[in-house]
Amino acid sequence: MKVITWRLLCMMLLLLAISCQKQSPENRDKYVVLSPETAEIIAALGSAEDVIGITRECDYPETLKGKELVGDFGAIDMEKVISLAPKIVFTSGLEQEAISLDLQKLGIEVYRSYPRTVAEMLQEILHIGRLIGKESEAEDLKQELESSITTIKNSAAGKSRPGVYLEIYRDPLMSVADNSFVGELIELSGGNNVFDRLERDYARVKAEAVIRAAPDMMICYSRDTKDNIVTRKGWDRIPAIKNRHIYFEEDIHPDLIQRAGPRCVEGMRALAALYEEWRADTQ
Incomplete structure (x- = not known):
């Protein structure tokens, strides 16, 4: 009985150690974000600390300041991005279409987000939330924005x-x-x-x-x-x-x-x- 109890205790301690390791900042997934819109979404979902690289245009919110700069919106330092070894690089459309393809050719996981409507933006919040493990926060943010947008729209009626x-x-x-x-x-x-x-x-x-x-x-x-x-x-x-x-x-x-x-x-x-x-x- 004592042997079983001791083994059970050891297993619990091991699981606790693994859990703590997964949650430690050193072991969190890291992201490079080239799009200011996506940077704002990730920060709003509470994951600004997981962003390790940004473009110069990613200037909001304050929690993004001090991150490694990897270039400008249309001119990315590929070597810098590679050296940061991100789990995902978040890109946009327009000039970043070619950048996305170049990164993928290098074997880097890329998620391109370029919403052209409000509905697409709200869906992108959910997609990004799933990618960074913030599904619940993303759903809450989407509902909050939908409510605010509806209120503003209704106030203009008539x-x-x-x-x-x-x-x-x-x-x-x-x-x-x-x-x-x-x-x-x-x-x-x-x-x-x-x-x-x-x-x-x-x-x-x-x-x-x-x-x-x-x-x-x-x-x-x-x-x-x-x-x-x-x-x-x-x-x-x-x-x-x-x-x-x-x-x-x-x-x-x-x-x-x-x-x-x-x-x-x-x-x-x-x-x-x-x-x-x-x-x-x-x-």
Whole structure:
């Protein structure tokens, strides 16, 4: 009986030791994250400490500061990534398509996340949660975001909707389509994106098209100044210009609506506040 009890005790101690080893920081899975959206999702799920490498654009939240830099969004130091020996490298679309393929050829596990809609972003939260062992936290975050998005959307129901022109670049002029992530946020928050259809989600537009669209509000991320905007040829006829409803990064930070991550709800609230300001001035 004593022998059995002693063996049982030894087995329990061994299992406890193994469990502790698995949970120790030195033995946790480690990740390199090249996409700022995914970095924000991983941090929101409570796994920022498991991130060992990031790109320069992964600048939020504070818990990511001090991580090893592996390059910029479109220019990755492959040797640096390999030296970190991550379990998974999280990538995005666009310039990172080729980077993803190169990493896979090297035998590195890659997960590409490039949500183009709010629904896709919510699903990506679940996928990423499963990959990093945060399924429960991911489900909670998804439900929290869904609830907030529904509340903001419902609060805009029945209210007048300003036409919104969002300018990404000045030369050439570029804006967003409805089927882009940014365009969807503009609509869900209570506005009307003036370019419902473009050849791509983010595409060139002509100045004449902006004038014809007659937006009530302009959000400028092209680093142009208000003084320059109001003097653009023919733009003095645009309601947004005439009524000075022109907004910049200091009014609504681009990361809040251009990054398909948890902070998009903050971006929606900021958009909704700008719409209310427009309503107060025009009604």
